[in-house]
Amino acid sequence: MTRVPSWVWPIVVAGLVLAASRVVKNEYYMFAGYVVLQYVVLASAWNILGGYSGYVNFGSAAFFAIGAYGTVVLDKLWQPPLVVAIFLGGIVASLVGLVTAYLTLRLRGVFFAIATLALAIVLQTLVMNWDYVGGPLGYYCVRPDSIVGFPSYVNYLFVVMLALAVIAVLVARAIESSFIGRGLAAIRDNELAAECCGVPTLRLKVFATMVSGGLMGMAGAPFPYYITYLDPNSAFSFAYGINSIAMPLVGGMTRWIGPVIGAVLLAVIQQVATVTISSELNLMIVGGLLIGFITVAPNGIVGLFEQYGQQRHGRASP
Amino acid sequence: MILQAPLLEATSIRKRFGGFVALDAVDVTIRPGERVGLIGPNGSGKSTLVNCLSGAITNDTGTIRFDGRAIERLPAHHRTRLGIVRTFQMPLPFASMSVVGNLTIPLRFAARYRPGCSEGKNDFEQALLILEDVGLRDKAHASSAGLTQVEMRKLELARAVAARPKLLIADETMAGLSNAEVDEIISLLLKLNNQGVAIIMIEHIMRAVMAFSQRTIVLVAGKKIADDSPDVVMNDAEVVRAYLGE
Numbered sequence: 001m002t003r004v005p006s007w008v009w010p011i012v013v014a015g016l017v018l019a020a021s022r023v024v025k026n027e028y029y030m031f032a033g034y035v036v037l038q039y040v041v042l043a044s045a046w047n048i049l050g051g052y053s054g055y056v057n058f059g060s061a062a063f064f065a066i067g068a069y070g071t072v073v074l075d076k077l078w079q080p081p082l083v084v085a086i087f088l089g090g091i092v093a094s095l096v097g098l099v100t101a102y103l104t105l106r107l108r109g110v111f112f113a114i115a116t117l118a119l120a121i122v123l124q125t126l127v128m129n130w131d132y133v134g135g136p137l138g139y140y141c142v143r144p145d146s147i148v149g150f151p152s153y154v155n156y157l158f159v160v161m162l163a164l165a166v167i168a169v170l171v172a173r174a175i176e177s178s179f180i181g182r183g184l185a186a187i188r189d190n191e192l193a194a195e196c197c198g199v200p201t202l203r204l205k206v207f208a209t210m211v212s213g214g215l216m217g218m219a220g221a222p223f224p225y226y227i228t229y230l231d232p233n234s235a236f237s238f239a240y241g242i243n244s245i246a247m248p249l250v251g252g253m254t255r256w257i258g259p260v261i262g263a264v265l266l267a268v269i270q271q272v273a274t275v276t277i278s279s280e281l282n283l284m285i286v287g288g289l290l291i292g293f294i295t296v297a298p299n300g301i302v303g304l305f306e307q308y309g310q311q312r313h314g315r316a317s318p
Numbered sequence: 319m320i321l322q323a324p325l326l327e328a329t330s331i332r333k334r335f336g337g338f339v340a341l342d343a344v345d346v347t348i349r350p351g352e353r354v355g356l357i358g359p360n361g362s363g364k365s366t367l368v369n370c371l372s373g374a375i376t377n378d379t380g381t382i383r384f385d386g387r388a389i390e391r392l393p394a395h396h397r398t399r400l401g402i403v404r405t406f407q408m409p410l411p412f413a414s415m416s417v418v419g420n421l422t423i424p425l426r427f428a429a430r431y432r433p434g435c436s437e438g439k440n441d442f443e444q445a446l447l448i449l450e451d452v453g454l455r456d457k458a459h460a461s462s463a464g465l466t467q468v469e470m471r472k473l474e475l476a477r478a479v480a481a482r483p484k485l486l487i488a489d490e491t492m493a494g495l496s497n498a499e500v501d502e503i504i505s506l507l508l509k510l511n512n513q514g515v516a517i518i519m520i521e522h523i524m525r526a527v528m529a530f531s532q533r534t535i536v537l538v539a540g541k542k543i544a545d546d547s548p549d550v551v552m553n554d555a556e557v558v559r560a561y562l563g564e
Binding site: 179182183185186188189190192193194195196197198199200201202254 | 372373374393394395396398399403404406410411412413414415422423424426427428429431477480481
């Protein structure tokens with residue numbers, strides 16, 4: 001059997017999803033699917049720093065909101081194409097990542113996590129008091145007319161987010177299999193030993209924070225058009241911070257596929273729960289799964305499969 | 319002995335932690351290929367000195383020159399790339415990686431930055447050769463978290479070798495090992511030294527220090543009180559007093 005390079009799979013899957021989006025007429029699936037894909041981006045992005053290097057970022061919402069509010073500013077200025085907003089949102093978020101990294105990455109463990117949480121709170125306070133983007137009242141974002149070649153603007157947003165998800169997954173995968181990923185894994189195992197083995201630990205951590213933050217910013221950029229009314233509470237929602245940690249943890253943090261599995265699983269469960277049970281129950285389900293996985297399978301679903309594979313392999317060869 | 323240009327020249331190194339002076343104007347000179355023992359009672363500043371030389375911490379005052387270059391402000395990974403490589407008192411393996419995986423980190427991140435180190439082989443082949451040398455070849459694909467104590471020490475050494483050191487600082491590589499295992503580690507270090515690597519050995523096991531070092535440096539309370547051949551140092555009145563009391 002010839003081996004298909006693994007980077008092909010995300011593209012194939014995305015192609016199938018794209019084809020399905022053309023067939024499915026019910027727009028609700030686009031709405032729900034958008035959220036799932038958005039979490040694929042956030043979880044994959046979070047995992048580049050948190051999973052590979054072990055630095056837990058509680059401030060995903062901050063990076064996401066930078067992208068979202070970047071779009072609001074652009075929307076007020078000159079309404080550029082969405083792609084431009086995504087690009088700029090990504091750049092600004094990764095620059096914020098750069099500054100955050102330099103200010104906080106000398107803090108290890110829990111202190112770094114607290115610093116990122118503080119970043120989200122500080123930024124939210126700033127936005128609350130920034131009248132230009134609506135302050136606490138929020139901002140109504142009028143969707144542009146539908147885009148040529150797409151049945152509706154929601155469909156367009158869905159496809160854009162699908163493309164972002166593919167980009168995020170391929171970036172995460174490329175980093176994982178490169179020497180940067182090896183260096184980040186060494187940092188996760190033991191930072192001092194890594195530094196003494198020649199790993200430029202600070203530089204790699206800054207790089208990972210920038211890529212991670214940039215992708216989160218890109219995920220946030222289309223959000224104002226998706227939700228059409230953006231206020232600080234929805235942009236800085238607690239759910240982003242929690243989900244982008246929980247999803248890689250449930251899926252498995254050492255492989256790029258882990259956050260994808262976790263994001264699809266948790267986001268679908270949340271979407272289903274929202275319509276069938278209650279929209280308030282979402283985070284409780286996430287909390288329950290999180291506790292379950294931390295105690296039973298700390299290496300996530302991918303870890304469970306690897307364990308099973310090793311056991312089976314172990315039995316086969318005496 | 320012919321006097322060569324020193325490989326490492328640390329001059330009046332001072333390091334304070336709050337009000338505590340851990341190192342007080344310590345001078346250390348190492349020539350290429352030399353074997354130096356560094357001894358001293360607990361808390362005398364041996365580890366602080368190692369940390370200052372390797373870059374894990376920065377000395378407050380004083381200069382460190384390595385290979386003719388000022389390095390006292392360089393980060394640790396940069397010093398490793400130049401050829402100052404250390405091992406740790408407590409082995410710190412990359413626990414999520416296999417034994418051979420541990421070695422590919424310094425091969426990729428340190429050795430590759432010095433030309434002429436790879437001998438045309440890829441990192442994996444080089445790692446296997448190094449494991450062969452230290453006797454861990456059959457453990458190459460085992461998880462580094464499941465090694466025995468002596469295997470951990472060997473891995474720690476192998477990982478340092480993989481960074482292609484010019485100066486290896488071995489921080490208590492033998493603590494807690496049996497006599498036979500100590501001999502094994504000493505012979506590994508001697509083999510490495512034969513290949514031209516200068517070695518600073520920090521050790522409490524006097525037998526090892528006497529057998530290994532050509533020169534012994536004694537630190538007491540952050541000061542260097544002796545720096546001479548091992549038998550001269552052992553008969554030094556001040557050293558005897560520091561170790562055995564009045």
